[in-house]
Amino acid sequence: MNRRLVAPTPGPETHAHGGRGGAFLRSAGVRFAAIYAALLSLSAIALAVSLWWATVGLLDRKTEQEILTDSQALALRWDEAGLAGLVAAVDERLARDIEDDKIYLLADPSNRRISGNLSRWPAEVIGQKMWYDLPIARAGARLLSRVAQFDLPGGFHLLVGRDIVVHTRLLSLLTGALPWALGVVLVMAGLGALLVRDLFRRMLANVSATAAAIAGGDFTQRVRLSGKGDEFDQLAETINEMLDRIVRLMEGVRQVSNAIAHDLRTPIARARSRLEDASLHAESPAELHAAIDRATADLDGIAKVFQALLRIAEIEAGARRSAFAGFDLAPLLSDLAELYEAVAEERESRLDTDVPEHLPAYGDAAMIQQAVANLLDNAVKFSPTGGIVRLVATVQPNAIEISVIDHGPGIPSDDHARVTERFFRGEAARSTPGAGLGLALVQAVAQLHGGTLRLSDAAPGLCAVLSLPLPDAQPHG
């Protein structure tokens, strides 16, 4: 046992799986962390893009809109008042331009300046319906402007623009902040990833520590619940239920193997000593035969106990659930009653039966038969001379109840819970034949069918009630 607790030394296995890096990448925690980091980065990028669209992009679009509106207004002036009117309008606008961010240039067909605040037509501007970003030197500073060309009738050209140096500043502010933001995002992603991985590990560490402890032989360990009722708690609960069931099964196995070791030792010893005694001391063939026959009978008894144990195990394993079908319990009970009536009569007691005409049930008929037979067997066996054993079947709102009542010595109520354990034999049963497996089988059959076996005091005697779910309550198909 202790060997398993020793940490495994890294063997060739590690290499076979691609070494440490491979193991690192295969870690689910690392994968979740990477996914987290990638998602965080993606959302940061999405945020930056929308921020740009909402600030610089908006300003750009607004400027362009302004330029278009302005140029349309100027074109209207040309239509109304011709060249002179347009020149006046341009001059007027420039005069009113306190912020000094507007650019106008009116040029004749050969691109010579007529009016405006540019000294000459910029060489880059060569056509309509396009936006140009021009560096324009004014008042000693090189500034950036967005301009567009509008053609007027008669080959005149109008250039309207706006200073966009503010946009550029904003843009550079944003781009300047971007590396920082990127850095912050990366740090956050990294930290977050570590956090996610850690969280993941902590959640699993709980489960895996429990599993390791159990693998090491400590079956008392359970997965801790955080009490939040989240998915991890649900998982933990499921695992704990599974562990409880395993422990119950193991306990059953332990109990049974102990019982076998103790309870079968006696008959085996008896058979053995009979044989040895006969071999050493038998004085006639007849004596020898008799001893061998008795030993054989002892061995048959042991084989019967094994058969009963195996049958209970078979029932408990639940494999027989595939043989479940609907059937009428009434004739089955009447047949059993008829079988045991004769036995009761021989013992000068009586078996009274009260079973409805039809009793539709669902389950394994052969097993229920055996369970009821065991109950009747017990009842008849323990019933005093002249006593009455009753077999009663009733349909309750949610169950079929088969009661077997005797007026024998009964079972002390302290023992009621224990009589269904294998090999348990009450004080009163010590002197009667049997191995103490009858009620264990009934209990197993009841459980397999989703029913119960209830024992109570019949004052005097025992009332055993095998309760089976109604057929409608059973899943069909």
Add this chain to the structure above:
Amino acid sequence: MRILVVEDDKDVAGFVVRGLREAGHVVEHASNGRDGLFMAVSESYDAVILDRMLPGGVDGLSILETLRAQKHTVPVLFLSALADVDERVRGLKAGGDDYLTKPFAFAELLARVEALARRGKGDAPVVKLIVEDLELDLLSRQVKRAGQKIDLQPREFRLLEYLIRHAGQVVTRTMLLEGVWDYHFDPQTNVIDVHISRLRQKIDKPFPVPLIHTVRNAGYMLRAEPV
């Protein structure tokens, strides 16, 4: 009768073969599945006793399936340590006529094999079963002994019918429990003995010659001569 025993366990096989020979049967033995299949197919037997788990790559179930696929109707009794209800059902579904689990009492095996072998021989539908002065009318379900009508409960009638059908053979308590009650479990009390004794009260007691005999360590037998 000619009986084939396919069984790999030397001790069990030796015991069974010796016992069957003592009972007056001609017995052949195969210790693995391949030989067993070969012998079962090539020779003619009155009954085959077949172990389920056999060496030689051919297990008892496949031997039986091969036999039945070739329309071989020889009665087959499984003798197996596989005692689960499901295993039993599998054996019978595959075409087995009877299923006995190990450990077993030889008397039980002998009674069952003899019942099987005899059953194989022309089981023409009869309406009347007669042993000595005992008459069983299967149609009117009436029983008469020495011309005197005897009233039997339905179950007693079936118990008697089973005994008469196996007249002159040993029938064990388990055979009765299975054949008459169709129960496949082992009741702890002596239920069968009680029912036999009730039947004796009606069939044997009022008459000078008892017909139902107890066979020690085995079961019962119905016949005129004492056992």
